[in-house]
Amino acid sequence: MLSKSQAKTFFLGGTIVTFAVFLALSWTSLSNEVPKRTHEENLTPQVVRGKQIWEANNCMGCHTIMGEGAYYAPELTKVYERRGEGYIKAALMSKTPWSPRGRKMVAYGFSEQQANDVVAFLKWIGETDLNGFPPKPDLKK
Amino acid sequence: MKYRSQKVAYWFFALSMLLLSLQLVYGFIMGFAHMGYDGLHSVVAFNTARAVHTNLLVVWLLSGFMGAAYYIIPEEAENELASVKLAYAQLISLAVVGVIAIVGYHFNYWEGRKFLEIPRPLDYLVVVNVLTFLGIILVTLFKGKKRTTTALVLTMGLVFAALLYLPGMIWFDNQAIDSFFRWWVVHLWVEGVWELIMGGILSFLLIKITGVDREVIEKWLYVIVGLTFISGILGTGHHYYYIGVGKIWIIVGGIFSALEPLAFLGMALFAIAMYRKGEKKHPNKIALSWTLGTAIVSFVGAGLLGLAHTIPQVNMYTHGTLVTAMHGHLAFWGAYAMIVLAIISYAMPNLTGRKLYDTTTGLYAFWLSNIGMLGMTVAFGVAGVAQVYLERKVGLEFGDVQKEIQVHFLILVSCATMFTTGICMYIYEFVKHGRPSDEALVTQ
Numbered sequence: 001m002l003s004k005s006q007a008k009t010f011f012l013g014g015t016i017v018t019f020a021v022f023l024a025l026s027w028t029s030l031s032n033e034v035p036k037r038t039h040e041e042n043l044t045p046q047v048v049r050g051k052q053i054w055e056a057n058n059c060m061g062c063h064t065i066m067g068e069g070a071y072y073a074p075e076l077t078k079v080y081e082r083r084g085e086g087y088i089k090a091a092l093m094s095k096t097p098w099s100p101r102g103r104k105m106v107a108y109g110f111s112e113q114q115a116n117d118v119v120a121f122l123k124w125i126g127e128t129d130l131n132g133f134p135p136k137p138d139l140k141k
Numbered sequence: 142m143k144y145r146s147q148k149v150a151y152w153f154f155a156l157s158m159l160l161l162s163l164q165l166v167y168g169f170i171m172g173f174a175h176m177g178y179d180g181l182h183s184v185v186a187f188n189t190a191r192a193v194h195t196n197l198l199v200v201w202l203l204s205g206f207m208g209a210a211y212y213i214i215p216e217e218a219e220n221e222l223a224s225v226k227l228a229y230a231q232l233i234s235l236a237v238v239g240v241i242a243i244v245g246y247h248f249n250y251w252e253g254r255k256f257l258e259i260p261r262p263l264d265y266l267v268v269v270n271v272l273t274f275l276g277i278i279l280v281t282l283f284k285g286k287k288r289t290t291t292a293l294v295l296t297m298g299l300v301f302a303a304l305l306y307l308p309g310m311i312w313f314d315n316q317a318i319d320s321f322f323r324w325w326v327v328h329l330w331v332e333g334v335w336e337l338i339m340g341g342i343l344s345f346l347l348i349k350i351t352g353v354d355r356e357v358i359e360k361w362l363y364v365i366v367g368l369t370f371i372s373g374i375l376g377t378g379h380h381y382y383y384i385g386v387g388k389i390w391i392i393v394g395g396i397f398s399a400l401e402p403l404a405f406l407g408m409a410l411f412a413i414a415m416y417r418k419g420e421k422k423h424p425n426k427i428a429l430s431w432t433l434g435t436a437i438v439s440f441v442g443a444g445l446l447g448l449a450h451t452i453p454q455v456n457m458y459t460h461g462t463l464v465t466a467m468h469g470h471l472a473f474w475g476a477y478a479m480i481v482l483a484i485i486s487y488a489m490p491n492l493t494g495r496k497l498y499d500t501t502t503g504l505y506a507f508w509l510s511n512i513g514m515l516g517m518t519v520a521f522g523v524a525g526v527a528q529v530y531l532e533r534k535v536g537l538e539f540g541d542v543q544k545e546i547q548v549h550f551l552i553l554v555s556c557a558t559m560f561t562t563g564i565c566m567y568i569y570e571f572v573k574h575g576r577p578s579d580e581a582l583v584t585q
Contacts, residue, residue, distance in 0.1 A: 130384065
């Protein structure tokens with residue numbers, strides 16, 4: 001029967017081994033995969049400004065991006081491709097709550113420059129390789 | 142209680158109760174918004190309610206864990222807490238940071254990263270706070286007469302939780318890397334080190350309630366936390382399937398996530414087996430219900446529902462939908478909310494000397510909150526599956542789908558009302574116990 005010290009070895013050994021594997025995999029992903037998949041060469045200062053605006057206003061508190069965030073408003077990973085620049089800018093610059101289907105968005109009333117930055121960020125996000133996410137609706141006629 | 146300084150725990154528990162009740166208010170605001178009643182939009186927009194709801198959860202659980210540590214460590218180490226004054230100062234600073242953060246969320250003062258919304262300057266205060274807490278616990282432990290496995294596992298969980306907060310404080314330009322390290326905090330907390338904390342508290346409760354030999358309980362504690370780490374660390378991969386960090390995580394994350402329920406199954410079987418084996422029948426029936434309850438509900442919520450959602454082929458469709466909310470609610474409730482409520486139920490009679498062990502209100506609180514939460518989980522699940530089908534398979538617009546599934550939020554809010562009734566009864570019992578008293582000291 002298992003003794004307490006064997007159980008302790010199992011705990012410590014298992015933790016150390018899996019953590020080492022985890023660190024190695026993380027290193028490979030971040031150094032080899034991410035730069036290619038996210039097209040890091042396109043990560044311009046404008047895209048970074050867009051990300052700052054995205055975070056400063058907690059857009060993830062309603063929307064999802066790369067499938068992460070809240071479930072109150074649409075997934076935005078492919079929004080640039082789906083809606084185009086004009087539509088996104090209209091929503092961001094609107095002085096009254098944008099509510100195309102009844103559900104209200106906070107009226108941010110961004111300047112043209114800020115809206116352009118967010119659009120650049122969303123365009124960059126839309127070009128990342130996410131292993132096929134979001135899936136194409138296969139029953140759509 | 143055996144040590145005068147354990148009384149500090151009461152105030153951490155009281156802070157937990159206060160923040161929990163506030164959390165529920167913001168939950169209702171979101172529930173109604175999903176039903177189409179967003180009258181509060183201009184005052185509390187959805188993103189505010191959401192940040193407040195999840196952050197209050199984290200803070201009340203942390204406050205509960207800290208209270209649990211202040212209660213358990215003196216008893217396990219056989220030593221008074223190193224400094225009671227510092228512990229009170231730490232409590233006040235925790236409350237102050239929490240209040241500033243939550244008020245800030247109403248004025249667009251935050252860092253919009255899911256679960257880590259606390260703005261950077263406040264992060265530093267959190268670090269100071271947690272270091273003070275750890276200092277008190279570690280000094281108490283190392284000056285104590287005994288260093289039990291239960292105390293060590295609990296302390297190890299708390300130390301790692303503090304360390305893992307740090308990767309979340311680094312700025313990354315690349316959203317994929319940002320997200321990658323955000324999960325180091327969030328995932329490795331809830332599916333890693335928090336489970337050590339949970340395991341430590343559970344083991345303490347089982348030793349006290351069932352009277353089974355400490356050696357037996359602590360041996361299985363090692364096995365369970367071992368399973369937790371072996372599955373949970375590489376299980377982080379299930380957050381990396383679709384965020385632009387590579388394909389390898391689909392394989393690694395898929396396999397190790399499938400193992401994650403084993404740790405929770407182990408915990409459930411362990412709790413039940415120890416209960417059946419135990420010869421001592423502790424009169425605190427309410428604490429017993431919460432203790433067995435947390436082991437079983439965490440297996441269902443975190444283990445099984447987590448598994449259902451993290452199979453890569455399924456997750457491709459359910460990722461970023463209400464299905465996540467379904468799993469999230471029962472998992473946090475079962476694994477972390479219930480363990481905090483369990484230790485509070487056990488500690489309160491000992492701290493105050495009022496032995497409300499088997500009251501009708503206490504038992505109703507347990508059943509109403511649990512049935513309410515199960516109902517909410519089902520409502521989220523039905524809404525989520527319908528959303529997945531209509532949006533991701535049929536290709537309807539997000540907004541149109543949300544209108545179709547509004548009705549499920551009526552059920553959700555009804556079940557949430559039942560849940561809230563249960564929590565109100567729990568808090569009523571908490572208040573009825575009164576304040577901690579030196580008269581409750583037990584000399585051995």
